[in-house]
Amino acid sequence: MNIVFVEPHFPRNQREFTRALAQQGAHVIGIGETPWDYLDDELKGWMVHYEQVGSVTDLHQMTDAVRRVQGMVWVDRLESTIESHQMVAAQVREACGIPGTSVRTTWLCRDKPSMKEALRAAGVRTATTIGADNAEQVWEFARQVGYPLVLKPRDSAGAAGTSRVDDDTGMAAALEAMGGYGSIAVEEFIEGHEGFYDTIAVEGQTALDFASHYFPGVLEAMRTRWISPQFVATNRIDSGGLYDEIREMGAVVNAALGIGTSATHMEWFHGPRGLVFSEIGCRPPGVGCWDLYCAANDMDVYAAWAEAIVHGRVSQHPSRSHAAGIIALRPDRDGQVTGYSGLEDIENRYGRWIIDAHIPGPGTPTQPVEAGFMANAWIRMKHPDYDHLRGMLDEVGRTVHLHAG
Incomplete structure (x- = not known):
């Protein structure tokens, strides 16, 4: 199978999709903005061909690049995994006769009012x-x-x-x-607890899924400096109750929006009005979510996605052995990193449960609070017990401080 993959080099985890497609037997043709000579040998080895364009969000450049590829080989699929690339990718598919997520579905997954109008018509509770x-x-x-x-x-x-x-x-x-x-x-504005539900769907049917929770909600987290926000992927998704409701909602949403074989990322609220849909992307989640799912479930989620794309199935099953989460560490002011306090204490107490961490050194410019979970320092952890993991992440937030000046 010949698969065009959009932007295999940046951001860094894009290479994981390229790797997984190649390991599933696909002939991967990359289209990206980075010059070929700048790509490392490992990434080059996962591709059979590469086309450089000035911008992967420019419809004319992308259409021309894909048609050049079609002049050499039959293209079975064109895949993109970044939100800002989705619409152009869908338009190129339709212009070039390539199967995959349609322009209509992409539009509904990007235009919030149209999305919610379609879902209300399907009986989904929305704002x-x-x-x-x-x-x-x-x-x-x-x-x-x-x-x-x-x-x-x-x-x-x-x-x-x-x-x-x-x-x-x-x-x-x-x-x-x-x-x-x-x-x-x-x-x-919907009052309630906020979380998200991520799937890999095959021909519209959920083949793999995960549920995560925000602490606190995204708006508060991205606007309040003193908060060290978290999101945590639960290993209790098979326990019924709310998770069954989320799964049912996800299935209705996929059908109503025409989502076929794709990763999805659906945000939701749960509060006084019950479960309320927020929004969905027809793509994988960002902020390293799949890395957490891999670490918590003894599996390669990128490989599961690639298997769905290449072979139309998902044969891996998540172990649900651990819950996993990330906590963002914010600088106490804007400027440059001057140091940290509390890191050694956390390492000594919880080192065996730390998956990985990003700790920028002194002199590194800080990023604005609203830039997101991975903009500055962060620590990712896992534990077999979801509540225990929540407690550890809370303790990290109370103990570790990022100082700037």
Whole structure:
């Protein structure tokens, strides 16, 4: 099978998808922005051909590159795993007659108001939302629905560009800050615990799944410096209750949006209104989630994805032997890293449960709090007991401090 894979070099874990496809027997043709000579020998060895383009989000460049490849070999699939690459990849598929996720499905998985309209029609509980093209529409929605509300670009990923507003003053400030966006998704704020549900689907059916929890919710975590936020992949997903509800919702969402053979990443809330859908991406999660799933489940999730793409099946089964999580360590101010306190204590107490860590050295420029879980320092851990892991991660947050100046 000949598979075009978009951007095999950056970010770094993209190479894992390339590796897995090659190990499943695919002939991988990479298309990326990095010059061939800059790629390392291992990555080169997983590909049979490589095309460099100026931008993998430029439709004309990507279409031309894929047609050049089609002039040499039959292309069976074109795969992309980064949110910002999804729409162009879908458009190239349709222009070049390549099977895979359609433009319609990609649009529904990126445009938040359209996504939720389609899912409400399928009976999925979602927040009330609109897509607004001007400030007047936003103000009218606020008058009808009331506060608090959430504003974000219609096609953003995760919490990028997202803000919560609680009154007219906050709304005015948020609209001014978002002035550069052509269209805004506005929705009611849903109270409740926040988590996500990740799958690998084969022909629309869930073949592999994982559930994770945020502590605290994403908006609070990405706006509050003193918090050391976590997300934790549970090993209790087979225990029924809420997880059965999540699985049922995921199946309905996949069917309603036309998701076929693909990784998915679905965000959800659970609170006074029960389980409420937030949004979904027709792609793998970011922030190293699959690395946590690999470490916790004695399996190679990248290989499972590649097997689904190449062979239309998933033969691996997660052990659910451990829960696994990440905790982000924020600098106490913006500037440059000057040092850490508490690291040795944590290593001595919990070293056997640490999967890996990223501890930038003194002099490293800090990144803004809103840049995400892996923007600065972080530690990833696992433990057979989910509650015990939560306690360890909390202790890391209380003990380890990243100092900057």
